[in-house]
Structures are given as structure tokens and as C-alpha cells.
Amino acid sequence: MTTAHGARARARIEVTAAIKDEARRQLAAEGAARLSLRAVARELGMVSSALYRYFPSRDDLLTALIIDAYDSLGGSAEAAHAEAAGAGPAQRWTAVCEAVREWALAHPHEYALIYGSPVPGYTAPQATVPAASRVGLLLIGIARDAYRGLGLARPTLPGELRPEAERMAADLAPDLPPETVTALVAAWAQLFGLVGFEVFGQFNRLVEDRAAFFRHAAGQLAQGVGLVYPQRGPAA
Amino acid sequence: MTTAHGARARARIEVTAAIKDEARRQLAAEGAARLSLRAVARELGMVSSALYRYFPSRDDLLTALIIDAYDSLGGSAEAAHAEAAGAGPAQRWTAVCEAVREWALAHPHEYALIYGSPVPGYTAPQATVPAASRVGLLLIGIARDAYRGLGLARPTLPGELRPEAERMAADLAPDLPPETVTALVAAWAQLFGLVGFEVFGQFNRLVEDRAAFFRHAAGQLAQGVGLVYPQRGPAA
DNA sequence: GTCTATAGGCGGATAGAC
DNA sequence: GTCTATCCGCCTATAGAC
Numbered sequence: 490m491t492t493a494h495g496a497r498a499r500a501r502i503e504v505t506a507a508i509k510d511e512a513r514r515q516l517a518a519e520g521a522a523r524l525s526l527r528a529v530a531r532e533l534g535m536v537s538s539a540l541y542r543y544f545p546s547r548d549d550l551l552t553a554l555i556i557d558a559y560d561s562l563g564g565s566a567e568a569a570h571a572e573a574a575g576a577g578p579a580q581r582w583t584a585v586c587e588a589v590r591e592w593a594l595a596h597p598h599e600y601a602l603i604y605g606s607p608v609p610g611y612t613a614p615q616a617t618v619p620a621a622s623r624v625g626l627l628l629i630g631i632a633r634d635a636y637r638g639l640g641l642a643r644p645t646l647p648g649e650l651r652p653e654a655e656r657m658a659a660d661l662a663p664d665l666p667p668e669t670v671t672a673l674v675a676a677w678a679q680l681f682g683l684v685g686f687e688v689f690g691q692f693n694r695l696v697e698d699r700a701a702f703f704r705h706a707a708g709q710l711a712q713g714v715g716l717v718y719p720q721r722g723p724a725a
Numbered sequence: 726m727t728t729a730h731g732a733r734a735r736a737r738i739e740v741t742a743a744i745k746d747e748a749r750r751q752l753a754a755e756g757a758a759r760l761s762l763r764a765v766a767r768e769l770g771m772v773s774s775a776l777y778r779y780f781p782s783r784d785d786l787l788t789a790l791i792i793d794a795y796d797s798l799g800g801s802a803e804a805a806h807a808e809a810a811g812a813g814p815a816q817r818w819t820a821v822c823e824a825v826r827e828w829a830l831a832h833p834h835e836y837a838l839i840y841g842s843p844v845p846g847y848t849a850p851q852a853t854v855p856a857a858s859r860v861g862l863l864l865i866g867i868a869r870d871a872y873r874g875l876g877l878a879r880p881t882l883p884g885e886l887r888p889e890a891e892r893m894a895a896d897l898a899p900d901l902p903p904e905t906v907t908a909l910v911a912a913w914a915q916l917f918g919l920v921g922f923e924v925f926g927q928f929n930r931l932v933e934d935r936a937a938f939f940r941h942a943a944g945q946l947a948q949g950v951g952l953v954y955p956q957r958g959p960a961a
Numbered sequence: 962g963t964c965t966a967t968a969g970g971c972g973g974a975t976a977g978a979c
Numbered sequence: 980g981t982c983t984a985t986c987c988g989c990c991t992a993t994a995g996a997c
Binding site for chain 2: 983
Binding site for chain 2: 608674685
């Protein structure tokens with residue numbers, strides 16, 4: 490019984506994975522807006538109606554792909570952060586940014602799925618939120634470490650923005666100065682601006698040494714957040 | 726003869742405009758990837774084959790929409806810049822950034838068309854380049870004015886990036902310091918990161934007073950470029 | 962869980978009459 | 980420039996047999 494159940498469960502997992510893999514391939518060829526259950530089934534040698542046993546609709550497949558993409562990106566970023574564990578906040582910041590960039594360049598279509606144009610007619614369910622938050626939480630954590638270690642400069646803030654800054658801080662990181670939280674949110678958006686421009690080709694014929702350009706820009710972002718005291722950790 | 730020609734030419738222009746208008750409406754409903762000549766024709770009470778007299782293919786219609794979008798955005802930005810003509814570089818910078826943001830919020834689907842995910846299978850022809858460059862040229866012009874008026878701080882640049890910076894400067898603005906050109910390109914990408922996050926909904930439940938948030942962030946971008954001496958112009 | 966069959970659509974693009 | 984007709988393809992989703 491358990492064996493049979495186990496085998497069935499295993500088969501289900503494998504087929505589900507195969508469907509998602511093929512769907513990802515199609516994401517590259519057709520884009521999320523034209524992702525088609527039928528085409529996925531055809532490519533897998535299945536019949537389209539069989540897929541409905543795994544994903545009740547096209548949108549559910551899309552949701553699964555989105556969560557996978559966020560988790561894949563989040564995992565890469567967390568791994569890079571863990572590898573830089575001994576370094577100072579500025580280095581760890583840059584390590585995370587570079588991991589985001591590298592993941593995006595390696596998975597442009599999944600990047601487009603999560604940070605590109607929304608798919609018309611589709612709205613991501615709340616179930617995507619935890620996975621989507623991972624990179625942001627990582628960046629907040631780096632700022633928090635710097636703050637606790639007094640390695641954080643406090644950015645300036647116009648009075649006009651103070652109420653909003655306090656609201657954001659209460660929501661995202663009540664233990665950090667509102668100025669820092671505001672700068673973090675801005676840097677987060679700007680990071681994906683840099684990455685998106687590169688992935689989507691806006692830097693074509695404009696920036697050649699994109700790795701060096703990005704490294705510098707990411708460092709400037711760290712500075713904007715206030716991570717200005719690069720504390721060398723134990724020897725690498 | 727000339728009258729007949731004129732009438733025909735006028736009719737052609739009007740129908741072309743109607744096709745593009747309807748196509749823009751569909752962009753909102755379906756997205757660029759699913760833009761369909763047939764659906765446009767249906768909505769206009771035409772027959773699909775008639776559209777081919779105006780646009781030889783779906784991609785040509787897409788190209789026309791892209792150029793229109795870039796021109797619309799560029800025009801808005803240029804108008805905002807002209808209105809701020811008397812102000813200092815930092816104010817003019819912020820005016821242009823805010824015009825970009827407002828245009829994007831007013832035309833989210835056209836924004837997605839030009840700065841969102843690329844449409845799979847479509848590559849924009851060189852004909853889009855001049856329209857696409859307008860905002861960038863405006864930003865370069867502001868920095869140039871500041872530079873000529875000695876109102877420009879020179880950003881720092883790591884040695885690693887110097888060759889690339891010099892290459893970019895030679896391409897984009899040989900009269901400006903390479904450090905400035907590099908900072909400009911980064912700020913340009915970051916500007917669209919901020920705008921994109923807002924337009925595509927990444928700030929939902931996160932940033933509430935988005936206008937104030939953006940104004941501040943745009944000002945920080947200006948500072949990163951070196952536009953730090955706000956010279957008040959003649960009274961507004 | 963997979964199959965066939967079916968309903969009820971949709972698309973790009975072309976030929977050839979008018 | 981617009982029409983009809985046509986080629987040949989595509990899609991989501993369901994019913995019901997096995």
C-alpha cells in the first residue's frame with residue numbers, strides 16, 4: 490500500500506516536473522502570454538486533457554512557474570549571501586546583487602515572467618508572496634546587520650516623505666531607521682532596473698563591459714543605502 | 726487630381742490612425758504578444774485582409790506602435806523639460822523623471838511595450854532607435870548644461886571601469902567626463918527601474934505615497950550623476 | 962490518469978474578384 | 980482598397996469510455 494502510494498506520488502511529482510520543464514522551454518519561445526497547455530502536452534507526447542489532472546488551468550501552471558522562478562532566484566541570492574558570510578555588509582550587498590544579475594542573465598524568460606510586463610488577464614495569487622519576498626528580505630537583513638554593527642550611515646530624507654517612510658519601516662523593518670528602509674526600497678527597485686535593462690537588451694550597443702558596469706552601480710546602490718563601512722571579515 | 730490625391734492620402738492617414746488606436750486598445754486587453762490583426766479588423770468593422778494594405782504584417786503594426794509610444798513618451802519628457810527651462814539642472818532632471826513616471830502611469834500598456842519584456846519572436850528594427858533615444862538625450866543634455874555651467878560634481882569611478890567609461894563617453898557624449906556619462910547610464914536604468922516597479926505593481930502594499938517616494942528617489946539619482954548645485958533660474 | 966472526440970472558438974496570411 | 984473564400988493552423992476546456 491505505502492509502496493504503491495509512494496510510487497504513485499513519485500510518478501506524479503516526476504510528471505509535474507516534466508510539465509513545468511517543458512512549460513519553461515515554451516516560455517522562452519512564446520512568452521508567458523502565449524503559454525499553451527496543448528503545446529506542452531504535444532511536446533511531452535501527452536494529450537492535452539491529461540494535463541488538467543496536474544494543473545486545473547493554464548493560470549495554475551503559470552502560478553507554479555512564477556513561484557518556482559522566485560524561489561530559484563531567491564535561492565541563488567541566498568546562496569551567494571551565505572558564501573559571503575564573513576565579509577562586510579557592502580561586500581555582501583554586492584554579492585547578492587551580482588547573484589540576482591547572474592540568475593537573470595541565465596534565466597531571462599523566467600526573469601521576464603516575474604519582473605517583466607504583467608501577463609494580461611492574469612493576477613498572481615497571494616501564494617506567490619513568500620517566494621517573491623526572499624531577495625528583499627535578504628537585502629533588509631544586510632542593512633540590519635550593518636545597523637546593529639554601527640556600520641550604517643543614515644541617508645537623508647525630505648520632510649515630505651517622513652510619514653511614508655515611517656509607514657514603510659513599520660511594515661518592513663520596524664527595527665531600522667525609516668530613512669534606511671526608504672533607501673532600501675528605492676535601491677531594490679533600482680537594482681532590478683539595472684538588471685532588467687541588461688536582460689531585456691536596452692544596453693545593447695551601449696554598455697559593453699556590463700559586468701564591471703553593474704558591479705560599480707551595485708556598489709553605488711549600497712552606498713545610497715548607507716552601507717559605507719566595508720568591514721573586512723576573517724580572511725577569505 | 727491633387728484634391729483627389731489629398732483626399733485619399735487623408736483617408737489613408739485616418740484609417741491608419743484608427744487601426745493604431747484600436748491596436749493600442751488591444752494592447753491593454755491582450756498584451757503585445759497576442760496582438761492580432763484579425764481582432765483589430767473585427768473591432769473596426771473591417772475584414773482582416775484589408776488591414777494588410779496598411780500594415781504588411783503584424784510585426785509592422787507592432788513597430789509602428791513602439792515608435793509611437795517612444796515618441797509619445799519622448800514628447801512628454803521634452804515638454805516637461807521645456808517648461809522647466811528656467812530652473813537649474815537638478816530641477817530639470819527631476820521634471821523629466823516625473824514626466825516619464827506620469828506618462829508611464831497614464832500609458833501602462835505602452836510602457837510595457839517599450840520597457841517591459843521583449844515580445845518573443847519580434848526584434849525591433851533600427852527604425853525605432855531615434856524615438857527610443859529621446860529621453861536619454863534629454864538627460865545627457867541636462868548634464869551637459871550643468872557641466873558647461875560648472876554646476877556638475879564629478880562622480881568617482883573605479884579603475885576597472887575606466888576603459889568602458891571612456892568608450893561609452895566617446896559614443897554618447899564625448900564632451901562630458903567619462904565618470905558623468907557612466908553615472909548617467911546607470912541613473913537612466915535606475916529611473917526605469919523605479920518607474921517599472923510602480924507601473925507593474927511591485928510597489929503594491931509596499932509603497933503608498935508613490936509620488937513623494939519617486940520625487941525623492943529621482944532627486945537622489947540626480948545627485949548620483951553630479952547635479953548637485955541647484956541653480957535657481959529666473960523667478961517662476 | 963489517460964484516451965478519443967467534440968464544442969466552439971481563435972490566429973496569420975494569400976488569391977482573386979470587384 | 981475592400982471584399983469573399985480559403986488554406987492551414989492554433990487554443991481552452993469538457994464529456995465519457997477505459
